[in-house]
Amino acid sequence: xxxxxxxxxxxxxxxxxxxxxxxxxxxxxxxxxxxxxxxxxxxxxxxxxxxxxxxxxxxxxxxxxxxxxxxxxxxxxxxxxxxxxxxxxxxxxxxxxxxxxxxxxxxx
Amino acid sequence: xxxxxxxxxxxxxxxxxxxxxxxxxxxxxxxxxxxxxxxxxxxxxxxxxxxxxxxxxxxxxxxxxxxxxxxxxxxxxxxxxxxxxxxxxxxxxxxxxxxxxxxxxxxxxxxxxxxxxxxxxxxxxxxxxxxxxxxxxxxxxxxxxxxxxxxxxxxxxxxxxxxxxxxxxxxxxxxxxxxxxxxxxxxxxxxxxxxxxxxxxxxxxxxxxxxxxxxxxxxxxxxxxxxxxxxxxxxxxxxxxxxxxxxxxxxxxxxxxxxxxxxxxxxxxxxxxxxxxxxxxxxxxxxxxxxxxxxxxxxxxxxxxxxxxxxxxxxxxxxxxxxxxxxxxxxxxxxxxxxxxxxxxxxxxxxxxxxxxxxxxxxxxxxxxxxxxxxxxxxxxxxxxxxxxxxxxxxxxxxxxxxxxxxxxxxxxxxxxxxxxxxxxxxxxxxxxxxxxxxxxxxxxxxxxxxxxxxxxxxxxxxxxxxxxxxxxxxxxxxxxxxxxxxxxxxxxxxxxxxxxxxxxxxxxxxxxxxxxxxxxxxxxxxxxxxxxxxxxxxxxxxxxxxxxxxxxxxxxxxxxxxxxx
Numbered sequence: 001x002x003x004x005x006x007x008x009x010x011x012x013x014x015x016x017x018x019x020x021x022x023x024x025x026x027x028x029x030x031x032x033x034x035x036x037x038x039x040x041x042x043x044x045x046x047x048x049x050x051x052x053x054x055x056x057x058x059x060x061x062x063x064x065x066x067x068x069x070x071x072x073x074x075x076x077x078x079x080x081x082x083x084x085x086x087x088x089x090x091x092x093x094x095x096x097x098x099x100x101x102x103x104x105x106x107x108x
Numbered sequence: 109x110x111x112x113x114x115x116x117x118x119x120x121x122x123x124x125x126x127x128x129x130x131x132x133x134x135x136x137x138x139x140x141x142x143x144x145x146x147x148x149x150x151x152x153x154x155x156x157x158x159x160x161x162x163x164x165x166x167x168x169x170x171x172x173x174x175x176x177x178x179x180x181x182x183x184x185x186x187x188x189x190x191x192x193x194x195x196x197x198x199x200x201x202x203x204x205x206x207x208x209x210x211x212x213x214x215x216x217x218x219x220x221x222x223x224x225x226x227x228x229x230x231x232x233x234x235x236x237x238x239x240x241x242x243x244x245x246x247x248x249x250x251x252x253x254x255x256x257x258x259x260x261x262x263x264x265x266x267x268x269x270x271x272x273x274x275x276x277x278x279x280x281x282x283x284x285x286x287x288x289x290x291x292x293x294x295x296x297x298x299x300x301x302x303x304x305x306x307x308x309x310x311x312x313x314x315x316x317x318x319x320x321x322x323x324x325x326x327x328x329x330x331x332x333x334x335x336x337x338x339x340x341x342x343x344x345x346x347x348x349x350x351x352x353x354x355x356x357x358x359x360x361x362x363x364x365x366x367x368x369x370x371x372x373x374x375x376x377x378x379x380x381x382x383x384x385x386x387x388x389x390x391x392x393x394x395x396x397x398x399x400x401x402x403x404x405x406x407x408x409x410x411x412x413x414x415x416x417x418x419x420x421x422x423x424x425x426x427x428x429x430x431x432x433x434x435x436x437x438x439x440x441x442x443x444x445x446x447x448x449x450x451x452x453x454x455x456x457x458x459x460x461x462x463x464x465x466x467x468x469x470x471x472x473x474x475x476x477x478x479x480x481x482x483x484x485x486x487x488x489x490x491x492x493x494x495x496x497x498x499x500x501x502x503x504x505x506x507x508x509x510x511x512x513x514x515x516x517x518x519x520x521x522x523x524x525x526x527x528x529x530x531x532x533x534x535x536x537x538x539x540x541x542x543x544x545x546x547x548x549x550x551x552x553x554x555x556x557x558x559x560x561x562x563x564x565x566x567x568x569x570x571x572x573x574x575x576x577x578x579x580x581x582x583x584x585x586x587x588x589x590x591x592x593x594x595x596x597x598x599x600x601x602x603x604x605x606x607x608x609x610x611x612x613x614x615x616x617x618x619x620x621x622x623x624x625x626x627x628x629x630x631x632x633x634x635x636x637x638x639x640x641x642x643x644x645x646x647x648x649x650x651x652x653x654x655x656x657x658x659x660x661x662x663x664x665x666x667x668x669x670x671x672x673x674x
Contacts, residue, residue: 006574006645007648007653010572011572011573016658019658022235025231026232030227030231030232033228033231037397041397042390044384045384045385048384048385055383055384055385056384056385061384064354064358065354066354067352067354067357067358068353071213071383071384072213072382073354075217076216076442080220080435080439081435083226084223086227087227087431090227090230090231091425
């Protein structure tokens with residue numbers, strides 16, 4: 001006998017505890033992802049608005065980090081290393097919050 | 109200046125660098141590669157190719173199980189390496205450094221686009237897809253929406269992505285074969301096709317995956333070793349080149365290069381290259397990054413990887429490792445680009461083309477190393493090609509033939525059809541690769557836009573939004589695919605709106621099209637909610653229970669196809 005009540009899944013309104021935990025860690029990681037991917041270019045853009053030549057020179061492009069121009073380092077290594085760490089964060093959070101609350105999943 | 113078309117031309121040049129270009133390569137001596145048969149490298153490369161085929165043969169699938177999904181027994185490192193090697197094509201291997209050389213800071217958009225997509229993939233898709241546990245993306249979509257039209261649409265899009273993407277691989281492979289064997293382009297296409305078809309037909313996914321692990325090791329080591337020598341030559345300490353090129357880069361921005369001092373105009377140009385908006389504006393950057401990210405997260409041949417592991421835990425961790433392995437290449441590519449600018453600040457596309465292939469000579473690593481580097485580049489091309497052909501063939505054989513056209517077919521027939529279609533797709537790809545349409549590089553760039561606009565929204569909503577139904581799915585897929593095609597045609601016809609400076613550049617169209625596809629899916633699903641039959645809704649619910657580990661998941665009838673694939 002099929003259950004007649006329809007399954008309800010909505011990322012923003014998760015219905016079960018484990019789905020809640022999943023959606024929560026996913027939102028955390030996605031927010032951080034958005035900050036890395038779009039926040040940093042936006043920052044570089046905003047502080048570079050003052051450059052009359054339009055190439056976006058600013059204190060960020062003038063500062064040096066590990067010898068790199070900061071704007072280059074932020075994208076080339078800051079973001080990409082950040083993504084790997086985000087994946088790690090996601091896996092860690094998952095083990096902590098989702099897997100612990102649901103022993104059944106471990107046996108899958 | 110027409111920037112986006114410049115990007116495209118450069119990509120074209122980087123991917124397609126035909127043998128002829130190499131002869132004509134100008135620039136400094138160390139940025140040339142010599143054409144013609146080279147004995148020692150050729151022997152090394154042939155040996156490596158035999159190893160690839162041998163590995164495939166040893167993991168030969170005898171009992172027809174595991175042709176598609178490698179019996180679901182691959183671990184997290186192994187699958188991570190396979191993801192990385194699936195991902196890193198001949199174009200990544202040879203082209204990214206060239207792109208960064210020409211585009212400077214703006215080129216970094218490709219790097220973050222191609223890595224950031226994996227974060228999306230991991231948090232929104234991976235675990236749920238693995239729980240679904242079946243074999244292809246069209247199958248997931250078809251079952252979730254209980255609709256053969258969605259299944260066929262998804263399968264067709266998969267095949268289109270596969271074919272365009274695969275045809276481009278032959279360009280890179282042609283470059284390598286010309287360099288090592290002195291083969292003509294035509295000959296190298298057939299040569300490469302022979303190798304890849306041989307081991308795929310012999311071994312299936314298990315062999316392909318095992319090869320991909322091996323190929324990853326070869327390609328990443330071949331790629332990175334010259335860096336240590338080169339960075340020393342450029343004045344670094346030679347400990348960790350990826351962290352040592354900073355001062356050289358800072359120097360470049362002040363106009364200091366290895367050769368004779370630059371004229372003030374040249375120095376200014378060089379500085380602009382490495383400034384944020386010197387080669388493209390903010391909007392173009394964001395649109396490019398967004399498109400590449402959703403495209404990466406929507407590529408079927410990457411998603412299919414999660415079916416090859418034992419459980420969802422390993423699926424998640426293999427994305428982490430896959431991204432790390434991919435990162436190794438993308439952390440190293442800018443080093444080549446910056447050193448290239450340091451030694452040869454004014455080189456054009458011809459220099460960019462051979463920035464990687466000429467590295468062993470610049471680093472004086474000897475003739476044998478050339479063979480190793482070529483094997484690495486070849487590995488990059490072959491592994492991507494194999495993964496793609498596998499995905500394309502499974503879309504046709506499994507989703508078209510065994511599910512829709514002939515559900516009553518036996519195991520043996522389905523596998524046979526799988527092999528036949530692997531060969532057929534390979535032939536189509538060869539035909540396209542031999543007589544490439546003029547705009548093949550644009551079309552390849554479009555593969556990302558297609559994946560991001562068509563597959564990504566429907567998969568994400570299919571997983572995370574229970575009200576999404578087949579009408580919404582069809583609407584959003586048709587919209588996504590149609591708009592991508594329209595943008596492409598508009599681009600070719602030179603319409604401003606889709607042009608490089610336009611609001612919706614064809615290669616970066618997802619920033620606009622993808623969110624609308626999401627919206628359309630939601631709206632149409634809600635409007636048409638009444639039309640969904642009870643039966644369909646029951647089936648969708650059952651899939652959703654499985655995706656989210658909800659109670660009440662009714663065991664599906666184990667039809668023979670399911671039994672066969674286990």
